[in-house]
Amino acid sequence: MSFTLPDLPYPHDALAPYMSRETLEYHHDKHHLAYVNNGNNLLKGSGLEGKSLEEVVKGAFGKNAGLFNNAGQHYNHNHFWKWMKPKGGGKIPGALEKKIVADLGSIEKMKEDFIQAGVTQFGSGWCWLAVKDGKIIVTKTPNGESPLVHGATPILGCDVWEHSYYIDYRNRRPDYLKAFVENLVNWEYVAELLAKAK
Numbered sequence: 001m002s003f004t005l006p007d008l009p010y011p012h013d014a015l016a017p018y019m020s021r022e023t024l025e026y027h028h029d030k031h032h033l034a035y036v037n038n039g040n041n042l043l044k045g046s047g048l049e050g051k052s053l054e055e056v057v058k059g060a061f062g063k064n065a066g067l068f069n070n071a072g073q074h075y076n077h078n079h080f081w082k083w084m085k086p087k088g089g090g091k092i093p094g095a096l097e098k099k100i101v102a103d104l105g106s107i108e109k110m111k112e113d114f115i116q117a118g119v120t121q122f123g124s125g126w127c128w129l130a131v132k133d134g135k136i137i138v139t140k141t142p143n144g145e146s147p148l149v150h151g152a153t154p155i156l157g158c159d160v161w162e163h164s165y166y167i168d169y170r171n172r173r174p175d176y177l178k179a180f181v182e183n184l185v186n187w188e189y190v191a192e193l194l195a196k197a198k
């Protein structure tokens with residue numbers, strides 16, 4: 001199985017003003033495409049050809065850094081585009097809201113902890129909501145890693161590499177994270193992943 005760049009699930013200008021057309025043209029059309037192309041080249045002869053993307057990511061972790069970085073980022077970005085939608089944020093579906101409150105205390109606390117994880121990820125990486133041992137946790141990872149390689153299932157991730165926010169927010173990563181949580185997150189997709197993770 002080779003990797004392919006998925007289309008964005010919305011037009012490039014649909015997330016403005018929170019994420020601009022220019023950011024998505026660079027981030028999706030160039031950065032994600034590079035992970036796809038590099039990943040396909042590195043997949044050849046790796047012994048992981050024919051495996052699913054998740055299996056490639058897990059199989060390459062700690063063993064084949066080049067392949068892992070590109071396949072990991074391909075996996076992360078496939079979801080990242082779907083973790084956002086025009087007029088996102090807002091109401092969280094009932095079952096997901098209940099589970100967040102039960103495991104993390106409150107919606108406000110979840111948002112605060114998620115943003116804090118993104119702000120404190122030193123250098124490039126991601127902050128996450130993931131399901132581990134049946135509970136939702138907040139976590140962060142460097143570079144192309146995800147909770148998938150730490151025994152958990154990601155249900156929401158925000159890319160805090162500078163390429164994700166520098167055009168729109170310059171150095172203001174906290175403002176980008178706040179806009180992501182309040183105005184971009186597709187909570188229906190998060191709820192869908194939570195249902196599958198159980």
Ligand code: MN3
Binds near residue numbers: 031077159161163164
């Ligand atoms: Mn990225």
